[in-house]
Amino acid sequence: MSFHLHQIAGKNAEKTKAHNRRVVLGYLRGQPAGRAEIAKASGLSTQTVSNLMAELVTEGLVVPTGRRRAARGQPPVVYAFNPSGAAVLGFEVRPDTLTMVLTDLGGTALVTRQIPLAQTDPAHVLGQMAMLAQAHMPHMPVLGAGLVIPGPFGVDGLSGVGPTALPDWDPAQIPLQAEAALGLPVHFDKDATAAALAEGMAGAASGLSSYAFLYFGTGLGLGVVAQGQPIRGAFGNAGEVGHIIVHPGGLICECGNAGCLEQYASRLSVQRHLIAMGALPPDGTGLDAALVQLLANQNQDLMVWVDTAAEALSRAIGLLENLFDPQCTVLGGALPDALIDLLIARLSLPPGSVARHSGRRNPRVLRGTSGTLTAAFGAAALVIHDTVTPRLDARAPDIAATESPPCP
Amino acid sequence: MSFHLHQIAGKNAEKTKAHNRRVVLGYLRGQPAGRAEIAKASGLSTQTVSNLMAELVTEGLVVPTGRRRAARGQPPVVYAFNPSGAAVLGFEVRPDTLTMVLTDLGGTALVTRQIPLAQTDPAHVLGQMAMLAQAHMPHMPVLGAGLVIPGPFGVDGLSGVGPTALPDWDPAQIPLQAEAALGLPVHFDKDATAAALAEGMAGAASGLSSYAFLYFGTGLGLGVVAQGQPIRGAFGNAGEVGHIIVHPGGLICECGNAGCLEQYASRLSVQRHLIAMGALPPDGTGLDAALVQLLANQNQDLMVWVDTAAEALSRAIGLLENLFDPQCTVLGGALPDALIDLLIARLSLPPGSVARHSGRRNPRVLRGTSGTLTAAFGAAALVIHDTVTPRLDARAPDIAATESPPCP
DNA sequence: ATATTTAAATCAAATGCTTTGAGTTAAGGC
């Protein structure tokens, strides 16, 4: 899988059927419904929906839940999406850890495993992944695997440095190698984008078609879903929010900028702050426990950081609102819930934002799924998303096709 | 047309054919090709491509350009996209002016008209539009009309104020009314998004699938195309770049923010600066002529503005790069070419950007189409884009469908 | 109670496109 949209593929009857299956599944994931309702919503004939439903029931992806007696007429047989009908794998690779989750189609964890990584070369890690997967194969069918790593990919001065560096992980090669190693279709993406999809599937953004997800990993990531589709950009690096400048002339970042958001609002930044204040040992261990503790005590050192971080985040969220016009912005990832809640409470969002819309139905900012497994669940969500969301298929270029013509 | 992606529609044989037509046309718009090549690129059979081509040739959208003798085997008959095969209309409505362009499918102008608007109520303006269209109907088929207005739509404190306000122009109603008035399919969007599509069709971004277009209108707009699709956001307000904060604590903007980009880099900002410097009469007339003149003289007052604007733009472009990961960022719109060139020359882009990518093939920033007709051409581009780009069709909700479930 | 109305679901063609496989045409290479 590459990130450029090379050439959109043509369709035939089979592709059309696959599309319609996704339409039906996607609708049913939102709410249980009878066949006639689905037909009306999708524009398909009831007969077609009947045929598809019969297949989906056979496969176990959908289950009838009895008749609904509502108005006149024969009451419809209501069908519901069956999360237990199949499973998916999600892998998150970080320089020091490999995380695997096995979830059902609802995103509910069946198995979670974390193992430390001594080496980070793809061959070794893929071997570990295959081993883990082998050891936890469920009885239900496994539809595919998601694989996420921290971004950005292939950026001078950003990718090779810092604690998230994974050398030799080429986005163009890895998915194919992973498919070979796992024997499953593999969906590859960066952690924040995947985490955003997870949030849209079962979390705070469920049911939304346009939203932004700020992901606290080591740094700060961003996944944006616009009109139901994740934004990936030309090289899969969209959403590199950690290095947007919120304080011109502010703290120097290793990326070369001054005043990067990540310097003010990230795990690393709070860790550094607490070490400097003597609230954490110099090696920075025990951050999560300390955060919970300090938060409970309303520790002033922490509050100082919260205010600074909230100011920086407010600017960033204002930006995201004006650039992406999301239904809402969600904050989640590897920080304690209570801390994220506090950050949200301390936000002062800029007034000049398209988020102040008369048609708005959602809060501007919400807390999403927290915890260190967020990205791995996101990886699983990549597969689920692919299963239930209609899409435009791309075709890989065959022979030395021009990848992107030069800007004239 | 609404901006929420309500529910994706199912496909049948006819829809499939329409999709495949777009695939073929889209490929041919990039480069002339033989049928076998198109088949290979699209994954369709040669027979299908043959059938589609026969239709497209009959309709005049595609023309054979002779055989290409290349390697062994029977030389392919090469077909080219025929821009003259049909025409499209583009309308731009501003509070004081209605602009219409009639272009061929290559985006080349056949007719351009501007008329002043005394009233801005939709009924009157739609009447004027119908009148203009009527008066300039070409002999070739007209595929549709694009209609653009300045954004944002429905935003408290932004939409109703300032020189771009068009009260009573409801994005949910206008397209339908326009279709009735014109008797053509109408594509509605905000000016900058449409202008971006135009740039991707024939301008600096042609052939690119991910790019950002900064549009100098009265204020400063942004259109973003990601993976071939324009980003519109939940309410069609994505790309409201004028009100992102580039100078925290800087100049007060009427939106309520301090330090908005628009205060530093826009027609209004340079106009205000030149008036303050006495280089322009207090009513601000004659801006364009003055700009050309002052530029030729390397006027110091103007240079001061250019440096300030370039600094603000550099920050904004850095942001866009990190958030959208475009192949390049294009600057265009209602400023003289030479001034845009100078702005680009004076940029100092931040180093911490995913644009510093090893796979990069395009300049980070380019000048695009300038002139006051940019947005109207963009409106026309909406129709052309729709004609040649495969898409996921949405279905309008039928009866009291939940438009967007509340963020839980 | 019984008949009527309304709506869902099924059955059995029919329809629309795409694909397949055999055959034809036109060029380069030996």
Added chain:
DNA sequence: GCCTTAACTCAAAGCATTTGATTTAAATAT
């Protein structure tokens, strides 16, 4: 000249959706 390669065409087959007539089942009216 003959073989190979590749593009293209023709006719039949295949796949999935649609259409129109029927059946089923509940709410309402008589």
